[in-house]
Amino acid sequence: MTYPQTIYVHCNWIDIVRHLGGTPMDWTSHHMRRIPASGTLKIFELASRLESEGRKIYHFEVGQPDFPTPPNIVEAAVEALHGGLTRYVSARGINPILDAIRDLYAARGIGVSGRKNVIVTPGAKMALFMGFLSTIDKGDDVMLLTPAWPSYRVMIEHAGGKPIDVVTDSRYTINEEAIKEKITSKTTCIVINSPNNPTGGVLSREDLKIIFDLASDHDFVIFSDEIYESLVYEGFKQISMLEIDPAMERTLVINGFSKAYAMTGWRLGYAVGNPETISNMVRIQQNTTSCATSFVQYAGVEALKGDQSFIDEMRASYQERRNRITEIFCSIPDVTCVNPMGAFYVFPDFSAYGIPSEELAEQILQDTGVTCTPGKIFGEHFDYNLRFSYATSIDIIEEGLSHLKKYCQTLR
Ligand SMILES: Cc1ncc(COP(=O)(O)O)c(C=O)c1O
Incomplete structure (x- = not known):
């Protein structure tokens, strides 16, 4: 018995077993099926591939502080252990x-x-x-x-x-x-x-x-x-x-x-x-x-x-990075960016280029090595925004965004 080629190309194993008349054991709940894969997966995978090929990647997608945990906190955990x-x-x-x-x-x-x-x-x-x-x-x-x-x-x-x-x-x-x-x-x-x-x-x-x-x-x-x-x-x-x-x-x-x-x-x-x-x-x-x-x-x-001075130091550093990143985005014609009052993200609007955010984030990564997060994952309405985390050094901000700025000129 021969099967159409499409079974092998488009179906997963469950479909194949069903086609053969079997009853597959299906481990995935109905509600789990409705949960989409992470919207940033494609960007992560591409960034990892490019990095493994030796490309310099400027990470602006990461939503976590780039500071180490203060030593007094680490010490308290060690003492408890x-x-x-x-x-x-x-x-x-x-x-x-x-x-x-x-x-x-x-x-x-x-x-x-x-x-x-x-x-x-x-x-x-x-x-x-x-x-x-x-x-x-x-x-x-x-x-x-x-x-x-x-x-x-x-x-x-x-x-x-x-x-x-x-x-x-x-x-x-x-x-x-x-x-x-x-x-x-x-x-x-x-x-x-x-x-x-x-x-x-x-x-x-x-x-x-x-x-x-x-x-x-x-x-x-x-x-x-x-x-x-x-x-x-x-x-x-x-x-x-x-x-x-x-x-x-x-x-x-x-x-x-x-x-x-x-x-x-x-x-x-x-x-x-x-x-x-x-x-x-x-x-x-x-x-x-x-x-x-x-x-x-x-x-x-x-x-x-314990001592809270770490928070003040970290905040002062983020504020400096925020000022710099916003300044750079505001200097790119066609991109609008507001100076955020908190957290460590900017969410500039790239709608002037008319490219949906997942596609634009991928193009930017391919061309400049800059990773960011597509606006669409934060809501359908934001498909022409990109999120950049400034939980990274001023040097990375300046170097990465100088490439991005040049790239934006090619989109005009
Ligand atoms: C808005 C918001 N809430 C909650 C969290 C998760 O925090 P936690 O690491 O404590 O789970 C994050 C992490 O990125 C966040 O951005």
């Missing part, structure tokens, strides 16, 4: 870190009970995921202020929710009417992220109040991802949603150590919210990850309680 603090701990978190988080908010005038309102998690990502699983029912609408970090969308879909984009502008400025238009009887949550990845935009107290009032009027909850809160520039003050909703009636704040203390690989984050949501998240954690890694939590205590 030598002290035998290597066993399971409470799923909510160890008392010293719960108290340190309580004190952190108390210093800002926000009353938080470490034992009721806080959970410590393996990274902010897990806090978000457990928060969504605790809150969203199948078919619920979840509003996402876009551009938005792509993991929100994937997590919301995993939890059975439907992400509904609410588009902001390149400064992450909200529009009350645009939010109202997207509210339905199924709206359960809104996800906000200030300072924002990818625009670096920061929501004002007035913006947060508008969101809180809409949430109260229409009875939905607010997931406020504040992981970049310590990275705001020019003395600008970041406002926590907890300042607007101190009773935590409808707010879950997500935060973590990755960005503020250069601890991305340690996996340490937390959430602050009402006792009901937090205890639901504790139940999920008990039955999944068990707890955030014990000795890492002791390092987290040192991060919060």
Whole structure:
């Protein structure tokens, strides 16, 4: 028996087994099938290939600090390891870190009970995921202020929710009417992220109040991802949603150590919210990850309680890089770029060239060795933007972007 050639060319093994009359064992769940592969995979693969061929690659796609974790934090983890603090701990978190988080908010005038309102998690990502699983029912609408970090969308879909984009502008400025238009009887949550990845935009107290009032009027909850809160520039003050909703009636704040203390690989984050949501998240954690890694939590205590001058130094360095990168983008005719107030990203607009972002990012990489992240992965509406992380040296910024600037001239 012969089979058409196309079976071998276009089908995977499951299709082949089915064609042969067999019943294949299918390991992939229906909902997993709906989750697309990472939108940045193609760029990563191409960058790795070019690097292995000896090409110089300028990395602007990486969303993590290029600073090492401060030595006092490393030391605290080593001490905890030598002290035998290597066993399971409470799923909510160890008392010293719960108290340190309580004190952190108390210093800002926000009353938080470490034992009721806080959970410590393996990274902010897990806090978000457990928060969504605790809150969203199948078919619920979840509003996402876009551009938005792509993991929100994937997590919301995993939890059975439907992400509904609410588009902001390149400064992450909200529009009350645009939010109202997207509210339905199924709206359960809104996800906000200030300072924002990818625009670096920061929501004002007035913006947060508008969101809180809409949430109260229409009875939905607010997931406020504040992981970049310590990275705001020019003395600008970041406002926590907890300042607007101190009773935590409808707010879950997500935060973590990755960005503020250069601890991305340690996996340490937390959430602050009402006792009901937090205890639901504790139940999920008990039955999944068990707890955030014990000795890492002791390092987290040192991060919060120890010398904070590292944050000021890191922020000053980012501010200098931000000024330089924005200056260079503003000097490229046809590209528009706003000076972001926080985080470590710029999100320039390349729409004048009319090339969709995935294609443009690939062309730029091929031609100049500069890697960046296509705007489309942050929301359909942003297909002519590219995200550049300036968590890299001034030298790389100047060298890489001089190539990019020349390349842009060829597109005119
Ligand atoms: C907006 C935002 N939230 C959360 C995270 C994840 O943080 P963590 O490393 O604590 O899981 C990131 C990481 O890039 C992020 O950009």
